[in-house]
Amino acid sequence: MSLRNELKTEAAKKGFQLFGISDIKELEDTYYPDGRGLMKPSEVMPNAKSVIILGMIIWDEGMNTAVSTAGSGDFSGGDNEYYNLYYEITETRAWRFSKWLHDEKGVDAVPSATIHLKVAAMLAGLGFIGHNTQIITPEYGPRVRWIAVLSTMVLKPDKPFTRNLCAEQEKCRNVSLCVKTCPYKAIITGPSQNVEPGKKVIYDKCVVAHEFDRDLDARWEKHINRIYPRTFKECTLCNLVCPYGKVVDTDVVPVKRGMAK
Ligand code: SF4
Ligand code: SF4
Numbered sequence: 001m002s003l004r005n006e007l008k009t010e011a012a013k014k015g016f017q018l019f020g021i022s023d024i025k026e027l028e029d030t031y032y033p034d035g036r037g038l039m040k041p042s043e044v045m046p047n048a049k050s051v052i053i054l055g056m057i058i059w060d061e062g063m064n065t066a067v068s069t070a071g072s073g074d075f076s077g078g079d080n081e082y083y084n085l086y087y088e089i090t091e092t093r094a095w096r097f098s099k100w101l102h103d104e105k106g107v108d109a110v111p112s113a114t115i116h117l118k119v120a121a122m123l124a125g126l127g128f129i130g131h132n133t134q135i136i137t138p139e140y141g142p143r144v145r146w147i148a149v150l151s152t153m154v155l156k157p158d159k160p161f162t163r164n165l166c167a168e169q170e171k172c173r174n175v176s177l178c179v180k181t182c183p184y185k186a187i188i189t190g191p192s193q194n195v196e197p198g199k200k201v202i203y204d205k206c207v208v209a210h211e212f213d214r215d216l217d218a219r220w221e222k223h224i225n226r227i228y229p230r231t232f233k234e235c236t237l238c239n240l241v242c243p244y245g246k247v248v249d250t251d252v253v254p255v256k257r258g259m260a261k
Contacts, residue, residue, distance in 0.1 A: 004155070010100055011054055015093045018055030018137065018144060020124025023157035027051055030119045033197035039114040041150055047108070050155040053120045054097070055137070055144040056090050059248055059256045063089065063145075064234045065227065070214040080212060084234075087113060090147040098149055109151035117146040125158040128165040129192045132178035132238040133200050136165045140252070141245025166191065171243045178238040183207075183223055187238060207235045 001009070008019040024041055032038045041048050058064065063086045071080040094111030101109040118135050121127050127137040127144075134142035166172055179187045186205035188195070203209050210220045211232050225233035239245065254260040 007052065007101075007155075011052070011097055014097045014100070015056060015089075016054035016097070017057050018053075018126055018139070020053045020121065020126045021155050021158045022051040022053055022120040022123040022148075023160075024048060024051045026123055026157075027115065027120055030116055031197075032116060036197070037114060038116055039112070041112075041115055044112045044115060045108075045110050045150040047152055048150040049152050050150070050157075051115065051120055052149045052151065052155070053117065053124045053126065053146060054090070054094060054149065055121065055126060055140075055146050056086070056093070057140050057248060057252055058086065058143045058145055059252045061233060061236065064236055065231065066211060066234050067228075067231045068211045069230065071212045082212075086145040090145055094147045094149050098151070101149070101151055101153065105153060107151050107153040109149055109153070112148045112150055113146075115148050115150070117148060120148055121146055121161075123157070123160050125161045128161055128163060130178065130242065131166050131172070131176040131190065131192060132187060132242065133192045134239060134242075136242060136244050138163075138165065138244070140248050141242045142239045143245040143248040164191075165244060169243055177241045177243065181237050181241040183237065184219075 011019045028040050028042060032040060041051055066082065066084040069081045091111055091113060098109035098111055101107050118129055121135045122129055127135040130136040130142060132142065136142050137144055166176065171177060176189060179189045184205045184207060186202050188200055192200050207220050207223045210216060210224065216224065223235045225235065227233060
């Protein structure tokens, strides 16, 4: 078995259905907008030689649950607390994968959710950055959450993703379903490529950005999906509507729920 396939197999055992290797140099040179809590690979791990990108299918909306304090709206840290179930799951699994890399391959490895994961996934050939700004994969649409593992292992990068899945999608030919579905008109129509960060999904119009609000305006309440006073099932309407993700409903969910025939 090739090293790549060995790593991919191990990642699958740790709970990641999607696996790819990004070009670390390209990722280092990509544009990192301010105020997003993003870090270049060299800032996370100065001696990193490769970036592995791992994807986990979201097959239950409960995996998008978040707990946040009433604060200033800053997701990148400060005095706020923000816990998101899928972040915790992917990071825990990625640490297990990193430990395996260390124990079995003798390399240093560290997970990161702060490098530019969308660009990393695209560079690794795993998907297209869609009109909703999420990575759209051919296998599961945007119903995937991502994490990277940086390591001192030298790996040949995969080839970047080149298809334009939004342009190929018949159901979005006249109007992008994700743009149309957003109840707050937060998504600007058209491709995400070459659009200044923050100018595609208008941050303040997206309900997720209001999870930290101390006094929530009534108009957000409908789609903030409050479970407990500071616990929310994050809005994913622009994700769920994407036609490429419907395969999760038909093929994955019944198996996970024990309902497959
Ligand atoms: S998460 Fe909800 S509010 Fe935010 S852009 Fe998507 S559909 Fe709109
Ligand atoms: S809903 Fe349509 S336009 Fe939006 S990301 Fe999916 S394929 Fe692209």
